[in-house]
Amino acid sequence: xxxxxxxxxxxxxxxxxxxxxxxxxxxxxxxxxxxxxxxxxxxxxxxxxxxxxxxxxxxxxxxxxxxxxxxxxxxxxxxxxxxxxxxxxxxxxxxxxxxxxxxxxxxxxxxxxxxxxxxxxxxxxxxxxxxxxxxxxxxxxxxxxxxxxxxxxxxxxxxxxxxxxx
Ligand SMILES: Nc1ncnc2c1ncn2[C@@H]1O[C@H](COP(=O)(O)OP(=O)(O)OP(=O)(O)O)[C@@H](O)[C@H]1O
Ligand SMILES: [Mg+2]
Numbered sequence: 001x002x003x004x005x006x007x008x009x010x011x012x013x014x015x016x017x018x019x020x021x022x023x024x025x026x027x028x029x030x031x032x033x034x035x036x037x038x039x040x041x042x043x044x045x046x047x048x049x050x051x052x053x054x055x056x057x058x059x060x061x062x063x064x065x066x067x068x069x070x071x072x073x074x075x076x077x078x079x080x081x082x083x084x085x086x087x088x089x090x091x092x093x094x095x096x097x098x099x100x101x102x103x104x105x106x107x108x109x110x111x112x113x114x115x116x117x118x119x120x121x122x123x124x125x126x127x128x129x130x131x132x133x134x135x136x137x138x139x140x141x142x143x144x145x146x147x148x149x150x151x152x153x154x155x156x157x158x159x160x161x162x163x164x165x166x
Contacts (some may be wrong), residue, residue: 001137014052016093020078023059030067037075042093048140049158056141058134061127062095062154068118069099070150081155084157089165092140092157102146110127 020040024031031038048055066076066099075098082091102110109115116125128142135142135156148150 011051013047013049016046016048017044021053023056023063035072038068038141039077041079043080054134057133061131065127066097070097074098082146089160090157091160093154094155096153098151101152103148137162156166
């Protein structure tokens with residue numbers, strides 16, 4: 001019997017560190033080829049309030065973008081972040097690279113579907129629009145900070161639940 005009608009159980013949280021470690025192991029050949037220094041600084045107990053398959057797609061897209069923006073000797077850092085915005089508390093993770101950075105005039109365009117500055121045929125400008133779509137679906141936000149020539153920082157932030165605030 002096929003199980004075509006079986007729906008996937010909704011998972012609502014995942015340990016950030018193990019999710020990130022899974023992605024890093026998939027990207028190991030790329031990281032080694034590029035000789036990129038990668039640092040991960042996430043508390044072992046930090047849980048992302050997000051389905052692990054969905055958040056993995058977001059983190060993977062951000063990592064791929066960073067890998068496309070760096071050169072050997074650059075670095076990528078993934079760290080925990082907490083932040084207060086407009087009287088609301090958020091926490092999540094940040095993916096930072098010391099790569100090419102983004103021109104200011106593009107910063108409000110990069111999340112649009114099909115916006116790309118890359119010349120290769122494989123780059124369609126899909127990654128970040130997918131990331132934003134998924135983060136909306138998960139009730140979180142994605143933010144960017146970047147300067148041409150100095151690197152980029154993408155934050156994935158989720159509002160703190162009442163239990164987390166206690
Ligand atoms: N870490 C980064 N460093 C520098 N530029 C970036 C970074 N991440 C995104 N960008 C810029 O944002 C644009 C859009 O990114 P997005 O991931 O949506 O598309 P893409 O990477 O060009 O193509 P695709 O993801 O479909 O392969 C990129 O073309 C690039 O100009
Ligand atoms: Mg991309």
